[in-house]
Amino acid sequence: MRRSTWISTACAAALLVGGCATDTDTDTDTTATTATTTPTPDYCAPVTSTDLATEDGWIGLIDQAPDTVSLVIDDGRGRTVEHRADQEQVLASAIKVVHLAAYAQAVANGTIDPNEQVALSDWERWYLPRTDANAHPKALTRLGIANAGTNATDPNATVRIDDMVSAMIQESDNSVPDYLRYRLGDQALVDAAAAGGWENFEAPSMVADMLSIFDPGLADADTWETAQKWAFDPQFRAQAEASVQVPTYEDQVSRVQSSFRGGSAEELNGMYRAFADGTYGEASDTILRQLEWQPAGDSVRGIGFKGGSLPGVLTQGFELRRNDGTVATAVWLIDGLPADRFDQAMTQFGVQQQLIVEAMLSPEVLDRIACVV
Incomplete structure (x- = not known):
């Protein structure tokens, strides 16, 4: 389908967290550690799916079109997965x-x-x-x-x-x-x-x-x-x-x-971490109140996000505050999507959002993404 009407910079806010993702790393020490980039697991299997109605389809997009993706996922417990994190891309409403x-x-x-x-x-x-x-x-x-x-x-x-x-x-x-x-x-x-x-x-x-x-x-x-x-x-x-x-x-x-103005996943991710770690002082209360407008799951204190879209572009940014005081953040930027892929992405971005939340909470899901970066 080709766009024949006025276009949109909005990205619908349809995140569903409660009851979906779970914090599987309950035995991990809650003391904050310095994040390091996660090496590619040695048990990786190829991800060939192109169906954005599935999590594998979104993961496969990183491997199939690597130059269109900029990504940072920091679980706040010492593990970070990055892909082209310092490369500027259009941010849209993010x-x-x-x-x-x-x-x-x-x-x-x-x-x-x-x-x-x-x-x-x-x-x-x-x-x-x-x-x-x-x-x-x-x-x-x-x-x-x-x-x-x-x-x-x-x-x-x-x-x-x-x-x-x-x-x-x-x-x-x-x-x-x-x-x-x-x-x-x-x-x-x-x-x-x-x-x-x-x-x-x-x-x-x-x-x-x-x-x-x-x-x-x-x-x-x-x-x-x-x-x-x-x-x-x-x-x-x-x-x-x-x-x-x-x-x-x-x-x-x-x-x-x-x-259009751009920025890197690294820059945007840094802001999300600063929102949640107190860097903004009293302003953090207003920031988190506005960002965390949807209810969070039982394992987290709050989750805030802002996405965006433009023709060919889909962007997502998240912060997630756990009950134990640790903070996970994630930014996933995509550009250059052809019309058919963009249409599917705009109908299935909720799958991507759920994948991001799971990756912030679950080492196993984070490993699946690490396999292709």
């Missing part, structure tokens, strides 16, 4: 955890009151309709805000800023990151990334990135200037909407790869 961290730091230092009421018009000026798999209207509905299927019915109504941030994480709303960037400034995002060990972070604009897919000439312009034109210049907005032509799937993939 990058939004940087915006979350900047927001949480602003809450911690008193710059933002999480109960502050924001006019819906100020939120939605950064919204690009029909490019988010209905993430924005789904968020409005969850928050009890009347909407017409795209925008809020009453733009003068207000919403708590903390609820806006929840929409960025839970539904993967694309307008909140640009709102936060405008509100906090680029340096707040740079500082938030640096606190987690990610140096030289370059702030993205979701609005400008999406517009550049439909008008590649905008990719060469100042993306933040483009985003602000969309937000504040009605004439520019009207012209952009009127000129939309949806490119082929192959062109979408090419434009995403050539112009």
